[in-house]
Amino acid sequence: xxxxxxxxxxxxxxxxxxxxxxxxxxxxxxxxxxxxxxxxxxxxxxxxxxxxxxxxxxxxxxxxxxxxxxxxxxxxxxxxxxxxxxxxxxxxxxxxxxxxxxxxxxxxxxxxxxxxxxxxxxxxxxxxxxxxxxxxxxxxxxxxxxxxxxxxxxxxxxxxxxxxxxxxxxxxxxxxxxxxxxxxxxxxxxxxxxxxxxxxxxxxxxxxxxxxxxxxxxxxxxxxxxxxxxxxxxxxxxxxxxxxxxxxxxxxxxxxxxxxxxxxxxxxxxxxxxxxxxxxxxxxxxxxxxxxxxxxxxxxxxxxxxxxxxxxxxxxxxxxxxxxxxxxxxxxxxxx
Numbered sequence: 001x002x003x004x005x006x007x008x009x010x011x012x013x014x015x016x017x018x019x020x021x022x023x024x025x026x027x028x029x030x031x032x033x034x035x036x037x038x039x040x041x042x043x044x045x046x047x048x049x050x051x052x053x054x055x056x057x058x059x060x061x062x063x064x065x066x067x068x069x070x071x072x073x074x075x076x077x078x079x080x081x082x083x084x085x086x087x088x089x090x091x092x093x094x095x096x097x098x099x100x101x102x103x104x105x106x107x108x109x110x111x112x113x114x115x116x117x118x119x120x121x122x123x124x125x126x127x128x129x130x131x132x133x134x135x136x137x138x139x140x141x142x143x144x145x146x147x148x149x150x151x152x153x154x155x156x157x158x159x160x161x162x163x164x165x166x167x168x169x170x171x172x173x174x175x176x177x178x179x180x181x182x183x184x185x186x187x188x189x190x191x192x193x194x195x196x197x198x199x200x201x202x203x204x205x206x207x208x209x210x211x212x213x214x215x216x217x218x219x220x221x222x223x224x225x226x227x228x229x230x231x232x233x234x235x236x237x238x239x240x241x242x243x244x245x246x247x248x249x250x251x252x253x254x255x256x257x258x259x260x261x262x263x264x265x266x267x268x269x270x271x272x273x274x275x276x277x278x279x280x281x282x283x284x285x286x287x288x289x290x291x292x293x294x295x296x297x298x299x300x301x302x303x304x305x306x307x308x309x310x311x312x313x314x315x316x317x318x319x320x321x322x323x324x325x326x327x328x329x330x331x332x333x334x335x336x
Contacts, residue, residue: 015044015121015204018099020085020107022052024182025140025189027067029105029126032193034075042201048078048097050085052108086112101204104158105192116158121204123158125165126196128188130154130172132218135163140188141181142221144246147238150174151184153192155199157210164218166210169199178266180248226251232328233277237269237294255326261304262326268297277326287311289326 017037019030030049037044049072056063065073072079078097082090085107091114094102102115102123116123129139131154136142143151152172156165171191175184202208229251231240244253244267253264255277267286274280274290281288286297302308303318315321 013043014038015042015100015200016047016098017044017101017103018048018050018094018097018119019046019103019105020050020111021068021105022066022108023106024067025106025128025185025192026051027071028186028189029103029193029196030068030071032190032197033103034071036197037200040197040201042204044101044200044204046077047099048072048080048094050080050082050094050107053081053083085109085115091115101200102158103196105189110160110162111158113160116160124168124196124203125156125158125163126192127154127156127163128152128185128192129221130170131156131163131167132213132215134219134221136221137223138221140184141224141246143175144179144181144184145242147242148175151188153188153195155192155195156213164213164215166212168203168208168210169195171195178245178268180245180266182249224251229253230328231255231264231326233290233326234292237272237291237296240291240296241267241269256329257321257324257326263302263304263308264298264300265302265308266298266300268299269294270297271295275325277328279321279324279326281322282312282315285310285312287315287321 017033019033021030033044033046037046049068051066051068054063054065069079069081080093082093084090091112094115095118099119101119101121104111104123104125111123127139129143130152134142150172152170154170155168157168159165173187173191199208229247231243231253244264247253248265255262255264272295274295276290276292278290279287280290283297286299289296289298298311300308301311301314303314
């Protein structure tokens with residue numbers, strides 16, 4: 001007669017995980033899981049990675065793998081790239097890996113119930129906000145756009161409703177005054193990897209009770225489009241400064257000058273009154289521009305076809321900038 005396996009040893013068996021993610025937020029989480037998952041008190045082995053299909057990128061529109069796929073291939077992991085994860089054949093391809101756990105971090109598609117419930121330890125999602133605040137597609141950018149002083153990351157048990165599952169753990173951080181969304185993404189991704197590793201052993205051992213979200217406190221972050229980066233100079237300078245931070249590195253805040261696209265990468269605001277879109281010169285190394293309320297101080301900018309540069313340096317190379325008027329459309333311009 002076979003001897004029963006001691007209860008404590010059940011949880012020491014290797015947990016087989018599938019990771020789903022596709023972008024800059026996903027990569028550090030996967031790196032943390034690969035580096036430290038196997039050495040957790042309850043070992044977690046990443047058996048496969050599911051990511052978005054390869055897409056054209058860069059100026060030459062070359063089709064290339066995203067960074068998550070590149071890392072997975074380097075580590076000789078199974079890689080799946082379904083066009084739609086909800087298709088039966090895509091679901092089956094994941095289930096054939098026999099995962100005990102699915103970990104999701106910015107995958108970009110909604111998982112069907114068949115995947116959420118099948119693994120022994122279910123499907124967990126890392127969302128870069130303090131849920132139930134800022135559910136949705138752009139929580140990091142929206143935290144900056146709305147001027148939040150604090151944000152964070154949340155590990156939830158996934159449900160079929162987007163970002164609404166019960167909470168397993170959270171960590172919060174201050175949003176730095178001059179931080180771009182790219183910089184905040186890096187910090188929250190690293191924090192998310194830490195939170196995942198800290199939480200997994202207790203979750204797998206059955207020591208955690210998920211806490212339901214209070215839906216009455218839920219707020220939402222919209223999907224951001226490329227055209228959202230175009231600046232409206234009638235807005236207050238503080239709003240413009242937030243948009244510049246939030247849209248760096250994508251879609252990049254921009255305006256037009258002499259018919260040319262001008263990308264604005266870093267800026268601050270100060271009190272004052274000036275004509276919206278009118279440049280009034282260099283102020284302590286920054287280009288001073290009027291707005292609907294207050295003055296925008298542009299620290300870093302980039303002319304289309306050029307490289308990012310300090311605003312004062314760009315103005316030295318293009319003196320006409322010192323008396324420019326920025327517009328919200330590509331007007332036909334003539335030097336006559």
